[in-house]
Amino acid sequence: MKFYLAPLEGITGYIYRNALHEYYGQGVDKYFTPFLTPHTKCSFNAKELRDITPEHNRGMYTVPQVLTNSAEDFLRIEKDLLALGYEEININLGCPSGTVASKGRGAGFLAETKKLDCFLEDIFAGTNAKISLKTRIGIDDPEDFYELLDIYNKYPLEELIIHPRVLKEYYKGKTHWEIFDYAVKNSKNALCYNGDIFSVADYERFQQEVIQNNDGHHVHAIMLGRGILQNPALIGQLAQYEHKGEKKFDFDKNQFKLFHDRLRNDYMTQMSGDMNVLFKMKELWFYMIMLFPGQEKVLKKIKKAKKLAEYDAAIKELM
Ligand SMILES: Cc1cc2nc3c(=O)[nH]c(=O)nc-3n(C[C@H](O)[C@H](O)[C@H](O)COP(=O)(O)O)c2cc1C
Structure with missing residues (x-):
């Protein structure tokens, strides 16, 4: 299993990522940046540039995340990211914040399935990067996801990262493992799970209820956000659990x-x-x-x- 640091706007900027990498980086396969938004006059503002500049991301596999609903803007920003040396870019289809979603971006984009399909079609017609998506499962009904997965299955994604909540659930309530399980059975793309893994016990339960249920197929990565903020040693602990079955860890x-x-x-x-x-x-x-x-x-x-x-x-x- 691979383990990723989730993007957390305002928190997991380059300062946090570098500290994590130095002291708890073993086992962290990818570091996702908080979202970048295309600007009209330039690709990145000063804060964004500080976050993605290669000298602030040395020795880590960093994946910049972009928040947009315009393929043209995406391809423009992609060019600049490739020039900085990045190979892979993640698209944010999960941000539930009102100011983002009301403009049809982030999770708000999931309401416009035809437009989303065209957006992905235009991106895949012009991209030179590996593209991954980080998505919620819909706007207000978890079953929105069936249509979304049909769209995602049309494109050769680097991976599909699913936070199985709908927009209106924000970060509350239980994650919909039954919908993620549907994705495991029906996704043509490699899958990464994200949501509410705070401990080895949570991971063990996820393994028993979702992964083993599907013969271990398709779920190749877990992305962790708040679990790492609470306990930066979490990824190391999950890796040790995987390799040695250890479940108890002393706090160093x-x-x-x-x-x-x-x-x-x-x-x-x-x-x-x-x-x-x-x-x-x-x-x-x-x-x-x-x-x-x-x-x-x-x-x-x-x-x-x-x-x-x-x-x-x-x-x-x-x-
Ligand atoms: C403060 C905060 C900021 C976030 N910023 C982003 C972001 O920039 N891009 C994104 O895709 N998700 C963002 N998220 C969502 C997380 O990446 C993640 O999907 C969510 O926290 C669920 O995972 P977790 O239960 O492991 O924390 C944010 C979440 C929080 C709480």
């Missing part, structure tokens, strides 16, 4: 501290002002506190910190 606080300190320091050198760094670190602590059960009081201190010195003192207490 020293390694986590090195990871944490690299993140904090890299944000500090890249951003101006304590507040921006603190905003980034606090957002991560929303997830990472799971590694420190019973330490909610210290989390409060982290959340309240207005200066880096206050933040550092709280972290010292925690570690």
